[in-house]
Amino acid sequence: MSQILTLVAPAGGLAAPDLARLRSALEALGALPGTPDWLSPGEAADLPFTGLAADQAMAVARRALAGAPVDLYAQPAEGRRKSLLLADMDSTIVTSETLDELAAYAGLKERIAEITRRSMNGELDFRQALVERVGMLAGLPTEALERTWAETQVTAGAAALVATMRANGAHCAIVSGGFTFFTGRVADKLGFHAHYSNTLLVADGKLTGKVGEPILDRDAKLATLKRLAAELALPLSATLTVGDGANDLAMIQAAGLGVAFRAKPVVAAAARARVDHTDLRALLFFQGYRAAEILPG
Structure with a gap:
Protein backbone atom coordinates (compact mmCIF):
# COMPACT_ATOMS: atom_id res chain seq x y z
CA MET A 1 0.00 0.00 0.00
CA SER A 2 1.30 3.46 -0.91
CA GLN A 3 1.96 5.64 2.10
CA ILE A 4 2.78 9.29 2.69
CA LEU A 5 5.22 10.80 5.14
CA THR A 6 4.35 14.46 5.73
CA LEU A 7 6.88 16.86 7.20
CA VAL A 8 5.99 20.33 8.50
CA ALA A 9 8.41 22.94 9.83
CA PRO A 10 8.20 26.60 10.80
CA ALA A 11 8.11 28.63 7.57
CA GLY A 12 11.41 28.28 5.73
CA GLY A 13 12.65 25.58 8.10
CA LEU A 14 12.35 22.64 5.70
CA ALA A 15 14.86 22.37 2.87
CA ALA A 16 15.64 20.01 0.00
CA PRO A 17 18.74 18.60 1.78
CA ASP A 18 16.47 17.52 4.67
CA LEU A 19 14.32 15.52 2.26
CA ALA A 20 17.36 14.07 0.49
CA ARG A 21 18.80 12.89 3.80
CA LEU A 22 15.48 11.37 4.74
CA ARG A 23 15.15 9.56 1.41
CA SER A 24 18.59 8.04 1.88
CA ALA A 25 17.69 6.86 5.39
CA LEU A 26 14.49 5.22 4.12
CA GLU A 27 16.31 3.53 1.24
CA ALA A 28 18.89 2.13 3.66
CA LEU A 29 16.07 0.18 5.35
CA GLY A 30 14.67 -1.15 2.10
CA ALA A 31 11.89 1.39 1.62
CA LEU A 32 11.17 2.87 -1.78
CA PRO A 33 10.66 6.63 -1.39
CA GLY A 34 9.14 8.59 -4.24
CA THR A 35 9.59 12.18 -5.35
CA PRO A 36 8.87 14.79 -2.67
CA ASP A 37 5.78 16.93 -3.22
CA TRP A 38 5.94 20.41 -1.72
CA LEU A 39 2.63 21.37 -0.13
CA SER A 40 4.11 24.68 0.96
CA PRO A 41 7.67 25.47 -0.20
CA GLY A 42 10.11 25.51 2.69
CA GLU A 43 7.33 24.63 5.14
CA ALA A 44 5.55 21.37 4.32
CA ALA A 45 6.20 18.42 2.03
CA ASP A 46 4.82 14.97 1.32
CA LEU A 47 7.22 12.09 0.73
CA PRO A 48 5.52 9.00 -0.69
CA PHE A 49 7.03 5.62 0.15
CA THR A 50 6.40 1.89 0.08
CA GLY A 51 8.07 -1.11 1.69
CA LEU A 52 8.07 0.13 5.29
CA ALA A 53 5.44 0.42 8.04
CA ALA A 54 4.25 3.93 8.87
CA ASP A 55 5.57 3.83 12.44
CA GLN A 56 8.96 2.64 11.20
CA ALA A 57 9.09 5.47 8.68
CA MET A 58 8.36 8.04 11.40
CA ALA A 59 11.11 6.60 13.60
CA VAL A 60 13.56 6.71 10.70
CA ALA A 61 12.57 10.31 9.93
CA ARG A 62 13.07 11.46 13.51
CA ARG A 63 16.56 9.93 13.59
CA ALA A 64 17.49 11.33 10.18
CA LEU A 65 16.34 14.84 11.08
CA ALA A 66 18.37 14.70 14.30
CA GLY A 67 16.16 16.82 16.52
CA ALA A 68 15.33 19.48 13.93
CA PRO A 69 12.08 21.38 14.67
CA VAL A 70 9.99 19.35 12.23
CA ASP A 71 6.59 17.79 12.89
CA LEU A 72 5.89 14.63 10.92
CA TYR A 73 3.29 11.96 10.36
CA ALA A 74 3.09 8.85 8.17
CA GLN A 75 -0.15 7.27 6.98
CA PRO A 76 -1.77 5.51 4.01
CA ALA A 77 -2.21 7.81 1.04
CA GLU A 78 -5.88 6.90 0.74
CA GLY A 79 -8.41 8.54 3.06
CA ARG A 80 -6.18 11.31 4.39
Missing part, protein backbone atom coordinates in the same frame (compact mmCIF):
# COMPACT_ATOMS: atom_id res chain seq x y z
CA ARG A 81 -8.80 14.04 4.35
CA LYS A 82 -11.19 13.83 7.27
CA SER A 83 -14.87 14.67 7.44
CA LEU A 84 -15.20 15.37 11.17
CA LEU A 85 -13.00 17.64 13.30
CA LEU A 86 -13.41 17.34 17.06
CA ALA A 87 -11.11 19.70 18.95
CA ASP A 88 -10.27 20.40 22.56
CA MET A 89 -10.38 24.10 23.43
CA ASP A 90 -7.99 25.05 26.26
CA SER A 91 -4.32 25.06 25.25
CA THR A 92 -5.41 23.77 21.84
CA ILE A 93 -7.83 26.04 19.98
CA VAL A 94 -7.03 28.85 22.43
CA THR A 95 -3.59 29.42 23.89
CA SER A 96 -4.57 29.48 27.56
CA GLU A 97 -6.32 27.39 30.20
CA THR A 98 -9.39 29.56 30.67
CA LEU A 99 -10.14 28.25 34.17
CA ASP A 100 -6.62 29.15 35.30
CA GLU A 101 -6.99 32.64 33.85
CA LEU A 102 -10.38 33.03 35.51
CA ALA A 103 -8.80 32.02 38.83
CA ALA A 104 -6.45 35.00 38.57
CA TYR A 105 -9.40 37.25 39.43
CA ALA A 106 -9.79 35.35 42.69
CA GLY A 107 -6.06 35.56 43.44
CA LEU A 108 -5.79 31.78 42.98
CA LYS A 109 -4.15 31.37 39.58
CA GLU A 110 -0.96 29.64 40.68
CA ARG A 111 -2.75 27.27 43.04
CA ILE A 112 -5.41 26.29 40.53
CA ALA A 113 -2.94 26.12 37.62
CA GLU A 114 -0.91 23.51 39.50
CA ILE A 115 -4.02 21.34 39.90
CA THR A 116 -4.76 21.84 36.20
CA ARG A 117 -1.23 20.82 35.24
CA ARG A 118 -1.43 17.61 37.24
CA SER A 119 -4.88 16.79 35.93
CA MET A 120 -3.90 17.35 32.31
CA ASN A 121 -0.86 15.10 32.76
CA GLY A 122 -3.05 12.31 34.11
CA GLU A 123 -1.86 12.57 37.71
CA LEU A 124 -5.30 13.44 39.11
CA ASP A 125 -8.84 12.30 38.35
CA PHE A 126 -10.26 14.88 35.93
CA ARG A 127 -13.73 15.07 37.48
CA GLN A 128 -12.46 15.48 41.03
CA ALA A 129 -9.88 18.07 39.96
CA LEU A 130 -12.53 20.07 38.09
CA VAL A 131 -14.95 20.08 41.01
CA GLU A 132 -12.16 21.10 43.40
CA ARG A 133 -10.98 23.99 41.24
CA VAL A 134 -14.45 25.36 40.56
CA GLY A 135 -15.33 25.08 44.24
CA MET A 136 -12.44 27.39 45.04
CA LEU A 137 -14.05 30.10 42.89
CA ALA A 138 -17.36 30.27 44.78
CA GLY A 139 -18.47 33.89 45.12
CA LEU A 140 -16.42 35.22 42.20
CA PRO A 141 -18.43 37.86 40.29
CA THR A 142 -19.43 36.84 36.78
CA GLU A 143 -17.72 39.99 35.49
CA ALA A 144 -14.51 37.96 35.78
CA LEU A 145 -15.78 35.67 33.02
CA GLU A 146 -16.11 38.59 30.61
CA ARG A 147 -12.69 39.92 31.54
CA THR A 148 -11.13 36.50 31.03
CA TRP A 149 -12.78 36.14 27.63
CA ALA A 150 -11.50 39.56 26.56
CA GLU A 151 -7.94 38.35 27.20
CA THR A 152 -8.31 34.92 25.57
CA GLN A 153 -6.18 34.43 22.44
CA VAL A 154 -6.86 32.03 19.57
CA THR A 155 -4.01 29.64 18.73
CA ALA A 156 -2.19 30.29 15.46
CA GLY A 157 -3.67 28.25 12.64
CA ALA A 158 -6.96 27.49 14.43
CA ALA A 159 -9.06 29.78 12.25
CA ALA A 160 -7.48 28.38 9.09
CA LEU A 161 -8.03 24.80 10.26
CA VAL A 162 -11.74 25.29 10.89
CA ALA A 163 -12.41 27.45 7.84
CA THR A 164 -10.61 25.11 5.45
CA MET A 165 -12.13 21.89 6.76
CA ARG A 166 -15.60 23.43 6.90
CA ALA A 167 -15.27 24.71 3.33
CA ASN A 168 -14.40 21.17 2.26
CA GLY A 169 -17.50 19.69 3.84
CA ALA A 170 -16.24 18.64 7.26
CA HIS A 171 -18.29 18.96 10.43
CA CYS A 172 -16.32 20.90 13.04
CA ALA A 173 -17.00 20.79 16.78
CA ILE A 174 -15.36 21.69 20.09
CA VAL A 175 -15.42 19.21 22.96
CA SER A 176 -13.99 20.61 26.17
CA GLY A 177 -13.73 19.95 29.86
CA GLY A 178 -13.94 23.73 30.11
CA PHE A 179 -17.09 25.82 30.13
CA THR A 180 -19.89 26.78 27.79
CA PHE A 181 -19.30 30.47 28.50
CA PHE A 182 -16.02 30.18 26.60
CA THR A 183 -16.68 27.33 24.15
CA GLY A 184 -19.76 29.09 22.79
CA ARG A 185 -17.80 32.26 22.11
CA VAL A 186 -14.89 30.40 20.54
CA ALA A 187 -17.28 28.38 18.36
CA ASP A 188 -19.02 31.55 17.16
CA LYS A 189 -15.75 33.33 16.49
CA LEU A 190 -14.15 30.54 14.47
CA GLY A 191 -17.17 28.98 12.80
CA PHE A 192 -17.44 25.63 14.56
CA HIS A 193 -20.75 23.92 13.92
CA ALA A 194 -21.21 22.90 17.57
CA HIS A 195 -19.61 22.91 21.01
CA TYR A 196 -19.85 20.57 23.98
CA SER A 197 -18.51 21.44 27.43
CA ASN A 198 -19.37 21.97 31.09
CA THR A 199 -21.60 24.60 32.70
CA LEU A 200 -20.56 26.95 35.50
CA LEU A 201 -23.52 27.50 37.81
CA VAL A 202 -24.30 31.12 38.67
CA ALA A 203 -26.59 32.79 41.22
CA ASP A 204 -27.04 36.49 41.98
CA GLY A 205 -24.26 37.47 39.59
CA LYS A 206 -21.65 35.22 41.22
CA LEU A 207 -20.24 31.74 40.66
CA THR A 208 -21.76 29.23 43.05
CA GLY A 209 -18.65 27.03 43.02
CA LYS A 210 -20.62 24.21 41.38
CA VAL A 211 -20.49 22.57 37.96
CA GLY A 212 -23.67 21.49 36.20
CA GLU A 213 -24.22 17.77 35.76
CA PRO A 214 -23.39 15.65 33.89
CA ILE A 215 -19.70 16.61 33.86
CA LEU A 216 -17.97 16.26 30.51
CA ASP A 217 -14.79 14.27 31.13
CA ARG A 218 -12.41 11.97 29.24
CA ASP A 219 -15.05 9.29 28.69
CA ALA A 220 -17.56 11.88 27.52
CA LYS A 221 -15.10 13.20 24.94
CA LEU A 222 -14.71 9.74 23.45
CA ALA A 223 -18.47 9.22 23.57
CA THR A 224 -18.99 12.53 21.75
CA LEU A 225 -16.59 11.45 19.00
CA LYS A 226 -18.41 8.16 18.52
CA ARG A 227 -21.84 9.79 18.64
CA LEU A 228 -21.00 12.47 16.08
CA ALA A 229 -19.37 9.93 13.75
CA ALA A 230 -22.49 7.76 13.96
CA GLU A 231 -24.83 10.71 13.36
CA LEU A 232 -22.79 11.70 10.31
CA ALA A 233 -22.55 8.07 9.12
CA LEU A 234 -18.76 8.23 9.23
CA PRO A 235 -16.28 5.54 10.23
CA LEU A 236 -13.85 6.63 12.94
CA SER A 237 -11.12 6.45 10.29
CA ALA A 238 -12.71 9.56 8.72
CA THR A 239 -12.35 11.61 11.92
CA LEU A 240 -9.73 14.03 13.21
CA THR A 241 -9.29 14.85 16.89
CA VAL A 242 -6.81 17.20 18.53
CA GLY A 243 -5.99 18.02 22.14
CA ASP A 244 -3.23 18.38 24.69
CA GLY A 245 -4.34 16.83 27.97
CA ALA A 246 -4.87 13.41 29.50
CA ASN A 247 -8.65 13.82 29.17
CA ASP A 248 -8.13 14.06 25.39
CA LEU A 249 -6.12 10.89 25.02
CA ALA A 250 -9.00 8.44 24.54
CA MET A 251 -10.48 10.43 21.66
CA ILE A 252 -7.02 11.03 20.16
CA GLN A 253 -6.31 7.31 20.10
CA ALA A 254 -9.73 6.43 18.67
CA ALA A 255 -9.74 8.85 15.72
CA GLY A 256 -8.45 8.15 12.23
CA LEU A 257 -6.06 11.05 12.76
CA GLY A 258 -5.58 11.88 16.43
CA VAL A 259 -3.13 14.67 17.12
CA ALA A 260 -1.42 15.60 20.37
CA PHE A 261 -0.91 19.36 20.02
CA ARG A 262 1.96 20.75 22.13
CA ALA A 263 0.76 18.14 24.54
CA LYS A 264 1.52 17.10 28.08
CA PRO A 265 4.23 14.38 28.27
CA VAL A 266 1.84 11.52 28.98
CA VAL A 267 -0.25 12.45 25.94
CA ALA A 268 2.66 13.10 23.57
CA ALA A 269 4.15 9.72 24.46
CA ALA A 270 0.94 7.84 23.66
CA ALA A 271 -0.20 9.61 20.47
CA ARG A 272 0.94 8.55 16.99
CA ALA A 273 0.63 12.07 15.60
CA ARG A 274 2.19 15.01 17.40
CA VAL A 275 2.59 18.70 16.65
CA ASP A 276 5.35 20.14 18.81
CA HIS A 277 6.94 22.84 16.67
CA THR A 278 4.41 24.32 14.26
CA ASP A 279 0.83 25.59 14.50
CA LEU A 280 -2.58 24.08 13.82
CA ARG A 281 -2.16 24.43 10.06
CA ALA A 282 -0.01 21.30 10.39
CA LEU A 283 -3.24 19.32 10.73
CA LEU A 284 -4.21 20.51 7.26
CA PHE A 285 -0.85 19.56 5.80
CA PHE A 286 -1.16 16.11 7.40
CA GLN A 287 -4.40 15.77 5.42
CA GLY A 288 -2.65 16.76 2.19
CA TYR A 289 -4.00 20.29 1.83
CA ARG A 290 -1.74 22.60 -0.13
CA ALA A 291 -0.96 26.13 1.01
CA ALA A 292 -3.07 27.54 -1.81
CA GLU A 293 -6.10 25.61 -0.55
CA ILE A 294 -5.85 26.85 3.04
CA LEU A 295 -8.30 29.60 3.92
CA PRO A 296 -7.29 32.38 6.32
CA GLY A 297 -10.31 31.92 8.57
